[in-house]
Amino acid sequence: MNNKELVINAEEQKVNIALLEKGKLLELHQENYNNKIISVGDIYLGIVKKISYGLNAAIIDIGYSKSAFLHYDDLGFQIEKMLDLITINQKKNFLKNTFFLNKKEDKSSIEKILYPGQNILVQISKEPISNKGPKLTAKICIPGRNLVLIPFSEKVTISHKIKNIKEKNRLILYMQKIKPKKIGIIIRTVACFKIEQILKKELFILIKKWRKILNNLIKLPPVKVLSENNKTYCLLRDTFNDDFKSIYCNNNSLCKEISSYLSFIAPEKTSIIKYYKGNIPIFEKYGIEKQIQIFLGKNVPLGNGAYLVIEHTEALHVIDVNSGMINHIKKNCTESERIDHILQVNLLAATEIARQIRLRNMGGIIVVDFIDMYDPYQKKKLYEHLKEKMKNDKAKHQILPPNEFGLVQFTRHRVRPELKYNEKYQKSKSPIIYIHNLEFILEKIMNNKVEKGIQLHIHSFVAAYLKKGFPSIQQKWLFKYKKWIKIIPRNSFKYTEYKILNKNKEIISSSFI
Numbered sequence: 291m292n293n294k295e296l297v298i299n300a301e302e303q304k305v306n307i308a309l310l311e312k313g314k315l316l317e318l319h320q321e322n323y324n325n326k327i328i329s330v331g332d333i334y335l336g337i338v339k340k341i342s343y344g345l346n347a348a349i350i351d352i353g354y355s356k357s358a359f360l361h362y363d364d365l366g367f368q369i370e371k372m373l374d375l376i377t378i379n380q381k382k383n384f385l386k387n388t389f390f391l392n393k394k395e396d397k398s399s400i401e402k403i404l405y406p407g408q409n410i411l412v413q414i415s416k417e418p419i420s421n422k423g424p425k426l427t428a429k430i431c432i433p434g435r436n437l438v439l440i441p442f443s444e445k446v447t448i449s450h451k452i453k454n455i456k457e458k459n460r461l462i463l464y465m466q467k468i469k470p471k472k473i474g475i476i477i478r479t480v481a482c483f484k485i486e487q488i489l490k491k492e493l494f495i496l497i498k499k500w501r502k503i504l505n506n507l508i509k510l511p512p513v514k515v516l517s518e519n520n521k522t523y524c525l526l527r528d529t530f531n532d533d534f535k536s537i538y539c540n541n542n543s544l545c546k547e548i549s550s551y552l553s554f555i556a557p558e559k560t561s562i563i564k565y566y567k568g569n570i571p572i573f574e575k576y577g578i579e580k581q582i583q584i585f586l587g588k589n590v591p592l593g594n595g596a597y598l599v600i601e602h603t604e605a606l607h608v609i610d611v612n613s614g615m616i617n618h619i620k621k622n623c624t625e626s627e628r629i630d631h632i633l634q635v636n637l638l639a640a641t642e643i644a645r646q647i648r649l650r651n652m653g654g655i656i657v658v659d660f661i662d663m664y665d666p667y668q669k670k671k672l673y674e675h676l677k678e679k680m681k682n683d684k685a686k687h688q689i690l691p692p693n694e695f696g697l698v699q700f701t702r703h704r705v706r707p708e709l710k711y712n713e714k715y716q717k718s719k720s721p722i723i724y725i726h727n728l729e730f731i732l733e734k735i736m737n738n739k740v741e742k743g744i745q746l747h748i749h750s751f752v753a754a755y756l757k758k759g760f761p762s763i764q765q766k767w768l769f770k771y772k773k774w775i776k777i778i779p780r781n782s783f784k785y786t787e788y789k790i791l792n793k794n795k796e797i798i799s800s801s802f803i
Contacts, residue, residue: 330416334514437489540565636661
């Protein structure tokens with residue numbers, strides 16, 4: 291089902307990439323044109339700065355302002371071969387290192403393998419976040435679209451998601467036949483049913499990258515020996531499939547680069563790349579700017595008038611689901627209808643929470659306070675729904691069932707800094723953000739043909755703003771919804787407070803808690 295779009299805004303100093311699914315903003319990436327920026331996948335020749343005995347880890351200098359962290363568990367089985375290779379290339383203390391590493395009884399902790407001043411090949415596994423430096427791994431891998439090259443290994447492994455036994459055997463036998471010695475290969479899921487020529491071509495490209503690393507080992511550390519591809523390529527490499535219907539980009543040369551890459555991984559899809567040359571900024575044209583303003587704030591509106599409150603702390607993230615005093619059901623509703631209504635709000639909130647976590651790249655501990663439910667069946671249904679919506683999230687995560695307090699807790703692995711909306715920008719644009727939020731709620735209400743005689747009770751200043759000019763915002767709403775929305779000024783309201791009433795004076799939606 292073609293429901294994904296990629297919108298790329300290339301500016302002078304950076305590139306912003308938005309991934310949309312069914313028109314909704316799903317991921318937002320930013321890449322700066324700066325060689326000092328560290329990205330996951332970059333490979334460095336670093337120097338062991340010191341050993342942290344208590345943490346069983348080493349502090350590595352890779353030339354970044356903050357020292358990088360390498361834990362013993364991230365050394366990998368190939369560490370001996372790698373250190374020997376570096377020593378041979380740099381012609382330093384080869385006998386000393388070989389003797390040191392061959393003492394089998396001395397490999398239980400990191401200080402028995404590494405020592406201060408030693409050169410080591412490492413890869414970024416987690417970008418620097420807050421006051422922490424980057425996290426490293428010595429388990430070097432070079433990823434491609436269909437294959438992942440593992441130096442110092444001999445194994446050929448294949449994705450467990452490929453279920454066809456005949457195809458599995460074909461891929462493994464072919465890769466064992468063409469791969470060089472002392473090189474391991476992981477066959478990715480997308481390699482299924484790929485012709486041998488494509489796999490061979492990609493293997494050649496990956497080997498070329500590995501040779502580039504080997505040639506760079508003669509350089510004086512700390513130094514970057516291989517850069518990960520830019521974020522556009524990485525996103526296409528790891529996520530591109532038949533679901534993508536369009537790729538829009540406002541830079542002609544970048545369009546050509548993307549087309550060249552797609553002609554290699556999916557030649558039949560090159561026609562979906564479209565160069566945007568309109569006068570309106572590309573993010574504004576495709577509604578991304580508006581979504582950033584609405585969905586990256588503290589309060590996130592849901593489609594039925596309810597909303598989320600998202601708070602970020604140093605230790606964890608807290609999400610509260612708030613009904614927002616919505617009254618879509620009649621006042622004389624039965625208890626079962628009320629309970630079912632709460633479930634529907636929670637299910638809608640769970641869908642949005644899964645998107646928010648991915649959009650903001652939230653990691654660590656996340657606690658969600660859903661609206662209280664007491665039926666075990668409904669709790670289980672909510673839990674299964676949340677797990678289903680989180681399935682497409684590639685980051686490792688674990689979700690726990692609702693506890694006795696009704697809280698859902700889960701952890702999510704984060705490799706990049708959390709996406710935070712610029713607070714100064716948000717404050718300067720707050721009236722516009724507020725109107726966008728209001729329009730989002732009104733659109734849901736006005737699409738319901740039953741609702742007539744709508745009244746919007748709002749602060750006097752905001753009411754004047756909505757009525758100002760020709761055509762005014764109020765008049766634009768009439769053209770858009772084919773229904774007149776009566777605006778009632780309320781001096782007692784705060785600027786961001788509102789109530790939406792129907793013709794029976796029943797509250798449909800409200801900002802009041």
